[in-house]
Amino acid sequence: MALISPISSPNGKTFNQKLFSRIRVVIESDVPHIYKLMQQLFVYHDITHLLKSNESSIASGLFNPKYPHLSPVTTLLIEVSANPFPSCPNDKTSSKEVDLNMPLIDEESEQFRVVKYDHVDDDDVFIAGYVMFYPCFSSFFENPVFHMENFFIRECYRKKGFGKWLFSTMASEAARMGFSSIDWYASDWNESALGFYKHMGATISDDFRVLSLAGKALEAFEDDSN
Secondary structure, eight states: OOOOOOEEETTEEEEOSEEEEEEEEOOGGGHHHHHHHHHHHHHHTTOGGGOOOOHHHHHHHHHSOSSTTSOOOEEEEEEEESSOOOOOTTOOOEEEEEEOSSOEEETTGGGGBOOOOTTOOOSOEEEEEEEEEEEEOOTTSSSOEEEEEEEEEOGGGTTSSHHHHHHHHHHHHHHHTTOOEEEEOOOTTOHHHHHHHHHTTOOOOOSOOOOOOOTHHHHTTTTOOO
């Protein structure tokens, strides 16, 4: 089968006919991409003033934890390419092929181009989205739960089934491990996201409010001996 390579243009990459994709666990060289995805997530929610993470804190949190007693964070990426991904022994990645009804233009492709690593020789591989989650105890359940910290698909890759695939991969892992639930926050104005989560089987609770103690309010307790 002849593959049609992505077309290079000043506006990024244009993919025609087919898009090959896979889900894999992040490696340390992905940290700049994770930070850029995180920035886009906060821009989407119009809360960039609340983003305090940076590449250093992400690298530390994912690969060199300052607080090793805390639960480890798992981050999964979706990669896309015009070419099939090679299969390797003991490869735990999940891959699929997507038929495109119309050309897909990734205007930010160069910002999300994946650096070559291990057995990947193709440099036309790009990051489409990510999910970040970690296990924790919950008094509401007998077994542990996953807390989903971030979930984001870049705009040009939405409505292609990537969000459902990425979310399902995380949920499958939770079910396989015998966990009781996946919990996360969602903006009440984001009807599209809420509709997606409901479609995936989630229920929405109106019984609780999100509270936080941070900044100077938290620092005030630092020397509290009472």
